Amino acid sequence: MNALDSIFISALHWLAGLAPAPVRPLVSMLLIIAGLMAAFGTCFALATILERKTLGRMQNRFGPNRVGPFGLFQPLADGIKMLIKEDIVPFSADKTLHFLAPLALTAPVWMAFAVLPFGRNMSAIELDAGILFFFAIGSASELAVFMAGWSSQNKYSLVGAMRAIAQMISYEVPLVLAAVPVLMAAGSLSLPDIVQAQSGVALGWVPRWNIFTPWGLAGFALFFIAATAESNRCPFDLPEGESELIAGYLTEYSGFKYALFFLGEYLGLFAVAGLAVTLFLGGWQAPARWLEWFPSWGWFAAKFSALIFLFIWVRATLPRLRLDQLLNFAWKFLVPLALINLFAAAVWWKLPAAMAIRWLLCAGLLAVPYVWLGRHWNGVTPKRRHYGYAQ
Amino acid sequence: MQTPEQIKDRILAAVPGAHLEVIPNASPANQPSLLLDPGRAREIATFLRDDPELRFDYASNVTGVDWPEKVVKEKVTVRKIIGGVEQEAAELVERRIPGFLEAVYHLFSMALGHGPLVLRLRTRNRTDSVALPSLTPIWRSCEFQEREVFDLFGITFIGHPDLRRLLMWENFADHPMRKDYVPAADQEAKP
Amino acid sequence: MLGRGILRGLMETWRNFQGSYYDPARLTTVQYPEEKLPPLENARTIPFLIYDGEDPLAGLRCTACSICAVECPAHCIEIVKDTAKKPDYLGRMQFHPKVFNIDMAVCMECGICAEVCPFDSIKMDRVFELSRDGRRMVLQMRDLAKPNHYFRQIHPTEAAAVDAARAEEQRKAQAKKAASSVPAAS
Amino acid sequence: MIAPPPELQNDLLEIAMGPHHPSTHGVFRMNVVLDGETVVKLTPVFGYLHRNHEKIAEKNSYLASIPYTDRLDYICSMTNNWAYVLSVEKLAGLAVPERAEYIRVIVGELTRLQNHACLAGFLLQDMGALGTPLMYAFREREKILDLFESLSGSRMMCNYLRFSGCRCDLPDGWLEQALEVATGFDSFLDQFEALLTENEILRARSEGVGVLPPGLAVNAGVTGPGLRASGVNYDIRKVDQYGIYNRFKFRVPLGERGDVFDRYMVRILEMRESLKILDQALHDIPAGPVLDPKVRLRNLRPKPGEAYGRIESPKGELGFYLISDGGPAPYRYRVRPPSLVNLTVLEEMCLGHTIADVVIILGSVDIVLGEVDR
Secondary structure, eight states: OOTTTTHHHHHHHHHHHTSOGGGHHHHHHHHHHHHHHHHHHHHHHHHHHHHHHHHHHHTTSOOSOSSSGGGTTHHHHHHHHHHHSOOOOOTTSOHHHHHHHHHHHHHHHHHHGGGOOOSTTOOSSOOTTHHHHHHHHHTTHHHHHHHHHHHTTOHHHHHHHHHHHHHHHHHHHHHHHHHHHHHHHHTOSOHHHHHHHTOSEETTTEEOOGGGSHHHHHHHHHHHHHHHHHTTOTTSOGGGOHHHHTTGGGTTOOHHHHHHHHHHHHHHHHHHHHHHHHHHSOTTOOSSGGGTTSOHHHHHHHHHHHHHHHHHHHHHHOOOOOHHHHHHIIIIIIHHHHHHHHHHHHHHHHSOSSOHHHHHHHHHHHHHHHHHHHHHTTSOOOOOOOOEEEO | OOOHHHHHHHHHHHSTTOOOEEEOOOSTTOOOEEEOOGGGHHHHHHHHHHOTTTOOOEEEEEEEEEEOOEEEEEEEEEEEEETTEEEEEEEEEEEEEOOEEEEEEEEEOTTTOOOOEEEEEEOSOSSSOOEEEOOTTTOTTHHHHHHHHHHHHOOEEETOTTOOOSSSOTTOOSOTTSTTOOOOTTSOOOO | OOSHHHHHHHHHHHHHHHHHHHOTTTOOOOOTTTOOOOOOTTOOOSEEEEEOSSOTTTTBOOOOOOHHHHHOTTOOEEEEEEEEEEEOTTSOEEEEEEEEEEETTTOOOOOHHHHHOTTSOEEEOOOOOOOOSSOOOEEOHHHHEEEHHHHHHHSHHHHHHHHHHHHHHHHHHHHHHHHHHHHHHO | OOOOOHHHHTOOEEEEEOSSOTTSSSSOEEEEEEETTEEEEEEEEOOTTOOOHHHHHHHSOTGGGHHHHHTTSTTOHHHHHHHHHHHHHHHHTOOOOHHHHHHHHHHHHHHHHHHHHHHHHHHHHHTTOTTHHHHHHHHHHHHHHHHHHHHHSOSSOOOOEETTEESSOOOTTHHHHHHHHHHHHHHHHHHHHHHHTTOHHHHHHHTTSSOOOHHHHHHTTOOTHHHHHTTOOOOHHHHTOOTTGGGSOOOEEEOSSOSHHHHHHHHHHHHHHHHHHHHHHHHHOOOSOSBOTTSOSTTOOOOSEEEEEEEEETTEEEEEEEEEOSSSSOSEEEEEOHHHHHGGGHHHHHTTSBHHHHHHHHHHHOOOHHHHHO
């Protein structure tokens, strides 16, 4: 382990060592919290600007490039703007809930970062059931979203909140189910153990990351789709689908409360992307042994950024689904496929390793239902249309 | 397409006793129109839509025209006794043409590709007797346009499913497209 | 329904993403205050009045005939005739405007005034950075008057034609004058 | 499915969508009654942009109405101009020089291209595609607007056509530039289709949504691509052959089911046909005058009479009905707005669909409020 790899741990030990011995664990914990908040707060700021710039590039625009060099201070300007904007509370709103909703969304999301391993030995708390803790925390946001929609006393907010509830509850199921094969493979609910289980290489050069197995690839795709829906991002951004519901449950929020919602959503996205990296992309592991000179947290950050870019890329491309299609998609496509994936993973582990047939069998087990479900989940099979011309 | 005269004859054969009149059009466009009897207008319109040779299945344009009361001065030759001798002399006579509102329908046939046939319906005056039969039950496309005519000209269409103002607000009093409309004083003044 | 269309769409956005760094067909943004598009000769924004010579108010070509004011679709031009007549470029005695106001809040920059003006006096400008302090939206004669060389600069083709026609008329008028003055002298 | 208890069954939610809603394409309002998310009643409300264009035109001269027609359907000012000048030409019996007819076809088809491209972009924006298709469409539209600017001096409010011709001749190099734009547009369409036409989400969203049966479409006076998507072959360019459309070879694409996807596809195919017309017109355009010098633009006083002229504007049949009483201003001036009439059956198309579908159905009808409210 080189010094660069453990730079954060050493810094933490050094800083905590400055405090008197009795309060040292407390100080250490506070330092970790401060570090996480600083890191992901910055990440949030960077993500907003990078998302806008990437979207801009994909749409042949420049994106924000006026504030500071390359527009990098844009989030700062946005933050100031959000802070000094008038905070409007609708007259008939339930004022308490209206105030609490953004807090209730943002606070639990921070807690999810406690269990993620950001690098070698770098998770804030090493819970044995870390992934359970993560999912439990993740589902707390539903409450906040419904609080926001209900308390606003706005019809659009209410419809948006109803959609959000239906969507988030539906997509929890495939999200968790997609993660189960990984737990089976690692034999542990602890996230550092899951990362450890993905170390080493197969066939001499392929890293043993879960994504390089058929069930892992399918699981990653399912997890990614469900995570997109969980974090209310396009193409599953129905709760705030602006062309239909103005801003959904956010309609009556302005100023800093709105910014808090924004922050909460991005942090939720980060958390779930971090989990996807941990579960499927080998966490902080380097892809090859000779690349281990790069610190482990650097690898985590790189994979994490790539995943965030993927989220942005999808957002820039796809239109939005309709609510009934969204639920059909969850229950008739994702959930069955996730269950089949579970089975495929079980088959994988029962067959002897290093056998080409287990690859083929597993892939076939997944591909056939994929084709069938893909054709039928929406109830209608679209035909290729032919357009006639009148002469 | 048949000429308005031929169409008139066909209509008269199908809807006997209807009062029809061909109104010539002096402009180079040469689009003469048929003045319908409001009482039988619905029947005639149904015939025009369903007749296999005419098939005016598409009412494109519906509009109103306001013809306020006019006083025209005409030269009339009268025989007068001037100086004991009866002579022909020109004299200016003022003739009052009573005002009326008019609904104009432009019909086309999508099936046969001909048109336009211009139908006109006239109210009796501009004040109290401004009702005309609505042709919306025959052509749905008249729905909004008749509402607009009701709104802007004040023609009441009897039998329209939903006759409300279209463009002006509900409790607006006047009909802005009439020629004698004067905007209220609180409306925006000219610069 | 198997994701092929979605993948094709993703490829398309990816092409645009990387193309937006080097492909001129995809780099369409003009960063306005620093970069500006080359001005087009036909572009029209607000009307202005042409004057000849040095003094903006004395040299106005406008004869206060009010054709533009009548034809203006929005009726945003206000003209008051001066009482005195002054000779124009042909030596004919013409009225001149005392007041010539254009209400920019109403003007819709259609260019009908320039089209109908028989004296080539009102033309369309192509300045577009018109925001300013204050709320004075009515442009008066002094704001509207621009010299002929400015017109030549912004609409060279049209200005050349106008100048040629005017020179031709002037030449004819002088010839006529000379012709009419010769018999008188003899 | 278990029926909800009776006390919940009448729990309808009435939402006023608009006039300030992101996707009503302007200040349009729909009072939507929802049962859950399903539409049970929809009432369109108009008039927020009403300025009584017709009354203004009855007080202005024939010439001075042309700039006002630009502002009807502010996306396609050229075709608005065309419909109006065509009616005036019919009313006054004016002939148009050949070159001017070609220019009209060129600018008209360019207008159709940019309108349809914008519409497809807006439609996908309404579906939630976050502006990417819209931005691509606008990128191409910019090029067409640049052409309009170098031709007429203005990008959107062109005010370019005149009775018996066009205001000015084409600037040098304009035809080559237009040809270049038309060529580039073809590859843009390929790109656009690659981005979206096959997209599963788009197809799931738009197929079977907002079906308009052909019989109802004809009876309700729906015109333009919306009508042809229902399979009715009615293109005024073919039926009336106004201008010189009989000289060009092009086909009229027809949809088969009349749903949102057909309306989208018909527009895409129509753009390809427009490109063919453009290609022919740009190559065939003859030299000559663009404006009949004998015609008095100012102070035109047609003989008393009336005329109804119509063209196939990108949105449908755009007609102008003019009555002259011999004076300098029309006695009666009427715009037959395609956008307004196409909205007649909006409720029928939306009933039983969800609120998300209402937005895309409205988007596929293609309205511009400047024309709806006039």
